[in-house]
Amino acid sequence: MKKIVxxxxxxxxxxxxxxxxxxxxxxxxxxxxxxxxxxxxxxxxYNDHGWSQAHYEGGKYVEKMVPRxxxxxxxxxxxxxxxxxxxxxxxxxxxxxxxxxIIANSDDMKDGTREAANQHxxxxxxxxxxxxxxxxxxxxxxxxxxxKMEYGKMMAGFTAALTTKxxxxxxxxxxxxxxxxxxxxxxxxxxxxxWEKVLNKNAxxxxxxxxxxxxxxxxxxxxxxxxxxxxxxxxxxxxxxxSGIDTTEALVVAGQKRKEGKTVWAIPYDFxxxxxxxxxxxxxxPYFNWGPSYVDMIKKSMAGTWKPEWIWLEPNWENINxxxxxxxxFAAGPAISSTTKQELDTFIKELGAGTLNLxxxxxxxxxxxxFLKAGENANDQQIWYMKQLLKGMGGQSSAK
Numbered sequence: 001m002k003k004i005v006x007x008x009x010x011x012x013x014x015x016x017x018x019x020x021x022x023x024x025x026x027x028x029x030x031x032x033x034x035x036x037x038x039x040x041x042x043x044x045x046y047n048d049h050g051w052s053q054a055h056y057e058g059g060k061y062v063e064k065m066v067p068r069x070x071x072x073x074x075x076x077x078x079x080x081x082x083x084x085x086x087x088x089x090x091x092x093x094x095x096x097x098x099x100x101x102i103i104a105n106s107d108d109m110k111d112g113t114r115e116a117a118n119q120h121x122x123x124x125x126x127x128x129x130x131x132x133x134x135x136x137x138x139x140x141x142x143x144x145x146x147x148k149m150e151y152g153k154m155m156a157g158f159t160a161a162l163t164t165k166x167x168x169x170x171x172x173x174x175x176x177x178x179x180x181x182x183x184x185x186x187x188x189x190x191x192x193x194x195w196e197k198v199l200n201k202n203a204x205x206x207x208x209x210x211x212x213x214x215x216x217x218x219x220x221x222x223x224x225x226x227x228x229x230x231x232x233x234x235x236x237x238x239x240x241x242x243s244g245i246d247t248t249e250a251l252v253v254a255g256q257k258r259k260e261g262k263t264v265w266a267i268p269y270d271f272x273x274x275x276x277x278x279x280x281x282x283x284x285x286p287y288f289n290w291g292p293s294y295v296d297m298i299k300k301s302m303a304g305t306w307k308p309e310w311i312w313l314e315p316n317w318e319n320i321n322x323x324x325x326x327x328x329x330f331a332a333g334p335a336i337s338s339t340t341k342q343e344l345d346t347f348i349k350e351l352g353a354g355t356l357n358l359x360x361x362x363x364x365x366x367x368x369x370x371f372l373k374a375g376e377n378a379n380d381q382q383i384w385y386m387k388q389l390l391k392g393m394g395g396q397s398s399a400k
Contacts, residue, residue, distance in 0.1 A: 036101075036302055038062070039094035040073040041087065043106035044217055044246050050270040051216065051246035051288075055105045055128075057271075058290025061323075065295050066302075072097055077109070080219040087112025088119055095120055101301045103294070104128065106216070107179055117142040124301045126294075129179055131384070133310035144310045145293055147327035150186040150383065151315055151351055152286025153242075154358055155330040156267045157190030158347050159283050160240040162198060162340040163265055167205055170238035172229060173212040174245045176399045182386040184210050187242055188393050189358040190347075198343055203392065209238065210395030216246040227253055234264050240283070242267045248274055254281040265335055272323075275333045282333035283340075289323055312380060317352030359383055364391040 040059050044052035052075060059071040074090055076082060082090075087109055094102055101124040104113040110130045117125040117139050125142040132138030160169045169191055171184050188208050195206045211233070214223040226245055230253040233241050243250040243266065251274065254266035258281050268274035268285045275282035293313060300306045316326035323329075330348070332341055350356035361372030365388035372378055388397035 035068045035070045035098075036066070036298065037070045037072060037098040038298060039091070039097075039099035039102040040071055041077050041090060041094075041102065041104045041106075041109065042073060042075040043078050043108070044076065046073060046075040048217070048246055048271075049248050049274050049276070050268070052105065054271045054288045055103070055290055058288075058294050059103075061291025062294050062298055065291070066298055069298065072099060077106070078215075078219070080222065088116040091116035091120065091123075095123060100124065101126070101298060107177065114138055114142065124297075124306050126297055131310065133308050134381075138308060140308050141306070143297065143306075143308050145297070146312050147288050147290075147293075148312055148314045149183060149286060149288065149328055150359075152328050152330050153183045153186040153244075154190030154193075154351065155344060155348065156242050156284070156286050157187035157192075158194040159190075159336060159340060159344055160187075160242055160265075160267060161191035161194035161206065162343055163283055163337070164240045165263060166237050166239045167195075167201075168207040168209070168236075168238040168240075170230075170233040170241045171208065171210040171395070172226060172233070172241055172243045172245055172250050173210050173395070174216045175214055176212050176396060178385050178387075180212075180244060181389055181397065182383055183244055184395075185386060185390045185393065186358070187244075188390060192392065193356075193358055194343070194347075206392075207238075208393050209233075210389065210393060212396060212399075213245060218247070218249070226250070230254070230266075231257075234262060239264045240267070241265075243269045246270060248278075251275070251278040251282055254278065267333075272329065272331050275331065279334040281335050283336045284330055284333040286328070286330050289327055289329055291323065292325055293327055312384075315352070317348075320348065320352075365389070366391055366393065366397050 042052040042055055046056040047053055062069050103126045105128045107129045113127045121141055126145050129146045130144045133144045192203050195201050196203050211229050213226050218226050226249040230241055230250045234257045241250040248268050250266040251268045254264050255278050257264045265281050265283050267283050272287040274285045313327035315328040316322050320326050321329040357377055359378035361376040362374040363372040365371050
């Protein structure tokens with residue numbers, strides 16, 4: 001009799017436990033009151049004053065704006081800091097800790113994120129800057145997200161061209177791929193427009209040089225040293241360096257050169273607060289604001305309305321620096337002149353109104369082949385998959 005009673009109690013406990021876990025797995029967190037845990041994988045340090053910190057701040061914004069949301073994160077996800085560790089392994093760890101949505105913040109995480117998404121079909125994934133939804137390679141639980149930083153880079157180039165005294169603008173590039181080619185090219189187009197249309201100078205007299213270091217930030221013994229590259233720029237007559245890497249070496253070196261008596265400037269990248277510490281040299285920073293889009297996608301995941309999307313977000317043109325609505329902004333720096341700031345404001349209004357489109361032909365690639373015919377406006381995929389840098393730019397278009 002005791003065995004029968006014990007069996008009944010045991011079965012009751014089993015069914016109770018099953019019922020609890022079933023409810024936890026099927027009911028959205030806003031109905032159950034449970035925390036919604038999301039994971040963030042960052043290629044660099046969470047406090048790098050650049051790309052990864054912008055994502056980290058986006059995650060903190062989610063925690064502020066979405067009740068019961070909780071972020072867990074792993075930073076320094078790159079071959080130097082985590083040699084031999086794979087994205088699926090890191091995802092497994094996050095899932096074990098309760099994450100039901102995971103953000104992978106770097107283009108070079110594409111294959112690993114896709115693999116992890118296939119292994120965890122009940123977890124939602126956001127891959128930043130990828131194209132798996134476009135190509136159809138991604139599973140249904142994976143979406144791609146990116147901001148149209150091309151506009152921010154145009155603003156950076158425009159500002160650089162109105163500031164330079166030597167007519168020599170440098171671009172400190174990371175690795176070479178489609179993303180970095182289109183961003184460097186956008187910067188050049190903004191600079192060329194300011195040089196020709198505002199300053200009424202010959203485009204042939206504008207020097208725009210791109211030097212790539214080999215990764216998003218310095219890896220000793222693997223990449224070129226961005227500090228040395230920036231010094232070389234400033235020592236050879238380039239007086240404005242626009243950064244395309246995740247960290248602030250260009251700004252730091254500019255400050256050092258200014259103390260030596262050189263009249264130079266820098267434009268950092270990624271993070272709204274990147275000008276900090278460079279008040280005498282920082283012209284401004286084009287930055288990403290991930291919070292609002294993260295909130296939107298996490299709410300979809302929580303509500304059960306998730307679907308695979310390829311999202312490429314423009315700034316909020318009514319106010320590109322509205323941190324609650326705009327995916328891309330440009331924070332004017334303390335070293336920008338009032339005249340340049342006024343011209344920049346006009347430039348931004350024209351871009352936002354659609355009366356100015358810098359991706360309009362004729363435009364040629366570096367090798368002279370046609371990118372856009374005369375009068376042709378580039379579509380999103382033509383810009384996204386840029387094959388080379390543009391004619392008029394110095395530097396490599398390929399790592400080969």
